[in-house]
Amino acid sequence: MYAPIAKSVLVTLVAGTFAYVIYQCVFSSLAVFPGPLLAKLSKGWRAYVTYRGRWHRDLVALHQRYGPVVRIGPNELSVCDPEAFLQIYRVNGAYSKSASYSVVKGSRPFDLAGERNEKLHSAQRRLVARAYSMDSTMNLESQVDELVTPLLRKLDDVAFSKHIIDLGYWLQLFAFDVIGAVSFSKPYGFVSSGSDSLGSDKNFFARLARSLHSAAWLMHAGWLFRLHQKLVVPLIGNLLAVNERNGFFFHFAQREVQTRKDQGGNDKDIVGQLFKVQETKEEL
Numbered sequence: 517m518y519a520p521i522a523k524s525v526l527v528t529l530v531a532g533t534f535a536y537v538i539y540q541c542v543f544s545s546l547a548v549f550p551g552p553l554l555a556k557l558s559k560g561w562r563a564y565v566t567y568r569g570r571w572h573r574d575l576v577a578l579h580q581r582y583g584p585v586v587r588i589g590p591n592e593l594s595v596c597d598p599e600a601f602l603q604i605y606r607v608n609g610a611y612s613k614s615a616s617y618s619v620v621k622g623s624r625p626f627d628l629a630g631e632r633n634e635k636l637h638s639a640q641r642r643l644v645a646r647a648y649s650m651d652s653t654m655n656l657e658s659q660v661d662e663l664v665t666p667l668l669r670k671l672d673d674v675a676f677s678k679h680i681i682d683l684g685y686w687l688q689l690f691a692f693d694v695i696g697a698v699s700f701s702k703p704y705g706f707v708s709s710g711s712d713s714l715g716s717d718k719n720f721f722a723r724l725a726r727s728l729h730s731a732a733w734l735m736h737a738g739w740l741f742r743l744h745q746k747l748v749v750p751l752i753g754n755l756l757a758v759n760e761r762n763g764f765f766f767h768f769a770q771r772e773v774q775t776r777k778d779q780g781g782n783d784k785d786i787v788g789q790l791f792k793v794q795e796t797k798e799e800l
Contacts, residue, residue: 536557537557540556540557540590541553541556544556544590546587546590549585549586549587550582550583550585550587551578551586551587551588552578552588555588556587556590558589558590559589559590559737560736560737561589562588563733563734563736566732566733566735566736567729567732569729571732575588575594578594579594579596584596584600585597589736592614612632612633613630613631613632615632615738616735616736617630617631617632617735618630618632618738619731619738619741619758620731620735620758620761626640626799628640628644643793643797643799644790646789646793647790647793648786652784652786652789655784656698656784656786659694659698659701659785660694660698663690663697663703663707666707666708667686670686670707670708670710671686685721686707688712689706689707690706690707692704692706692712692720698785698786699785699786699787700772700775700785700787701776701782701785701788723757723764724760724765726757726760727757727758727761727765729757730756730758730760731757731758731761734756734758741756741758744756773787776788777791
């Protein structure tokens with residue numbers, strides 16, 4: 517009784533798979549664009565390549581092999597052309613962000629990084645544009661200059677000791693001190709301590725790297741992320757580092773903003789300017 521049913525199911529699956537492959541490779545509107553076969557059939561290929569951590573190199577290699585336009589998914593193209601860049605990323609353009617960004621957006625109504633609605637994104641961008649303008653940035657230059665001297669002093673100490681260091685790590689420490697200074701008028705003291713310990717978190721950069729890596733590949737496996745959020749999280753808790761963006765890092769930013777608001781003071785830093793905008797624009 518079950519043998520004919522199983523056979524029918526198997527035949528249907530094989531026929532469906534064959535039809536899908538033929539469609540994507542021959543009849544799809546993107547079939548004319550070159551690219552890896554697996555990329556044409558599933559976003560799983562992109563998720564796997566990104567998970568390996570070599571997407572930035574693999575993408576360059578793909579364009580070197582296939583040309584300026586490469587098919588990197590069933591419904592995705594990668595374009596490497598300066599003129600196309602201006603067309604795609606122009607203000608109020610016809611191209612919106614893909615559904616991949618839903619993974620990083622979370623439930624916040626204001627999220628410039630993850631917002632897919634172009635009109636809403638443009639409205640949100642206008643609210644914060646002044647804080648990130650050239651004039652505002654120039655006004656914060658002195659705060660950055662004050663952090664250069666401690667960095668050079670630390671590097672001089674290391675050079676004198678003749679120890680081998682990871683310069684990239686030290687520049688990252690400096691970068692976060694700068695972010696703290698220009699955003700909250702409060703450097704985090706990473707350079708002075710020579711460490712990325714922040715409060716109870718002894719490996720802030722490692723946590724950030726795990727979150728970014730997780731987000732990078734899950735953006736191309738949205739179904740897996742949604743399944744995790746609906747089934748895994750309620751039963752056994754979070755297993756994906758990408759949720760740190762809407763968890764640990766979100767609450768960290770909340771605390772920093774509230775502390776900055778409570779202390780008052782400099783209205784020239786980025787958060788201070790955003791507070792001023794918020795006085796007249798409650799949607800911020």
